[in-house]
Amino acid sequence: MKIPPEIRKQLFHINSQRRRILLLAKKNRTPFYLFDKKQFVKNVQMVKQTFEKHLPGVSLFYAMKSNPHDFLLKNLVSLGVGIDVSGAGELRAAIAAGAKKIIFTGPGKTKEELQLAIKQKEKVTLILDSFTELRRLREVMANSSLTPVIGVRVVTSRYGDWNKFGIKLTDLKRFIRVVAKVPSLRFSGIQFHMSFNMSAEPYLESIKEVAEYLKAGLSLPERNRIKFIDIGGGFMTDDAVLNFRPADFPTVPAAYYSVHFRALDDFVRPIGLMIKNSLAFLPNCVFYAEPGRLISTPAMHIVLRVLDVKDNCVITDGATNMVGWEKFEEDYAPVVNLTHPSPREKKQLTYGSLCTPHDIWGFFCFAKKVAVGDILVIPNQGAYVYTFAQNFIKEIPPVYEL
Ligand SMILES: Cc1ncc(COP(=O)(O)O)c(C=O)c1O
Known part of the structure; x- marks a missing residue:
């Protein structure tokens, strides 16, 4: 069975760290999350270089909802990456990690959150989500001489069901006019x-739609107020593959392997071109x-130890409370046995230790065999996993650095 390059890359990397991971698993109680600083920094540098190549002058803001651990935040700050926050707790954590460039996005901001954001106005750009939120901000600012930098989230026709966010693009002119009447706000x-x-x-579609609207719908002075355009996140690239999601419930790895991903360059290059071609009127x-x-x-990565080997399955000490929900029932991520490594996958139903049959890590394992005491790793589980972990039956395990 041909293993796709995304998985081969993960296997190669984990196997190259085999001795160090096994040593950590010997020194520390399993299970644990493993912060892979070297791989993380290399990836951040690649992301920065790719964006800067195609979008000179770009600013990146890491969406910390995907993983708020301090290890990530502090390293990102030192690498010159800004932080995207969506709540008061996240804002406090970003400030504590030393972030100087913060963008505050998300719907339904409370008065307290708005207050906190404007107190940090040197660091925070506030992306408002609605006219009501703008009104709430004005109330909060009633007696304040602070002048926060603000923007607004707009909804393009690509949004589909995700239209709980922002204002309609066609309402942008009205929004700018309302803000213009408030001298203490800088749109x-x-x-x-x-x-x-x-x-x-x-x-590409959204940039085109925004460009057409800005050109036709706004006056020159209104257009000149637009100093930044934030294209958001959501880049599902080959390096951002967390889990594969096959169309049908899987019975063979081939089903998992049918999903394919593109490199970041294939996203950012056309975005850069589209911006150059359609937004040249905003120099x-x-x-x-x-x-x-x-x-x-x-x-x-997630590091587990095998606690039990039964006729039909194995049971590990770490459980899917580490990932917050039963995602591995339907999604696929490689399970790699570092004690008995193999470049091939064998059928191996692998459960965690929760009192539920939905607590599945995988149906296959890269292993020669699986025995009690073996160390298993699920690579590249940094996004929306640690954030979702829950104290369900078992505690949330610690994070160690590789
Ligand atoms: C406003 C905003 N920006 C960025 C992101 C990051 O998305 P992703 O992790 O898919 O890049 C999210 C995630 O939901 C978001 O809500």
Whole structure:
């Protein structure tokens, strides 16, 4: 069976770290999450270089909802990446990690969150989600001389069901006019974000739609107020592959392997071209992006120990409370046995230790054999995994650094 390059790359990397991981598993109680600093930093540098190559002057804001661990935040700050936050707790964590460039997005911001954001106005750009939120901000600012930088999220026709966010693009003119009446607010830009993009196409369509609206719908002074356009996150690239999701419930690995991904360059190159071609009339506008999974996926692995081998299955000490929900029942990620490694996958139903049959890690394992005490690794589980972990039956395990 031909293993796709995305999985081969993960296997190669994990096997290259085999001795170090086994040593850590000997020194520390399993299970644990493993922060892979080297792989993380290499990936961040690749992401930065790719964006800077095609979008000179771009600012990246890491969507910390995908993994808020301090290990990631502190390293990102030192690598010059901004942070995208969507709540008061996230904002506090970003400030504590030393972030100087923060973007505050998300719907339904409370008065307290708005207050906190404007207190940090030197660091925070506030992306408002509605006219009501703008009104709430004005109330909060009633007695304040602070002048926060604000933007607004706009909904393009690509949004489909995701239309709980932002204002209609066609309402942007009205929004800018309302803000213009408030001298203490500095309107600076717009944001759109769509998730789960398998190619550049959704970005290209939205950029085109935004460009056409800005050209036809806004006056020159209104257009000149747009200093940034934030294209959001959602880049499902080959390096951001967390799990494969086959169309049908899987019985053979081939079903998992049928999903394919593109490289980041195949996203950002056409985006850069589209911006150059359709937004040349905004020469002073800079571009932002808010990648989450693209940055955090390779940052963490899950390390487990086999506690039981039965006729039909094995049971590990770590359980799917580490990932928050029963995602491995339907999604696929490689399970790699580091004690008895193999380049081939064998059939091996692998459960965690929760009192539920839905607590599945996988139906296959890269292993010669599986025995009690073996160390298993699920690579590249850095995105939307640690964030979703829950204290269900078992506690959330610690994070160690590789
Ligand atoms: C506003 C916003 N920006 C960025 C992201 C990051 O998305 P992803 O992790 O898919 O890149 C999200 C995730 O939902 C989001 O809500």
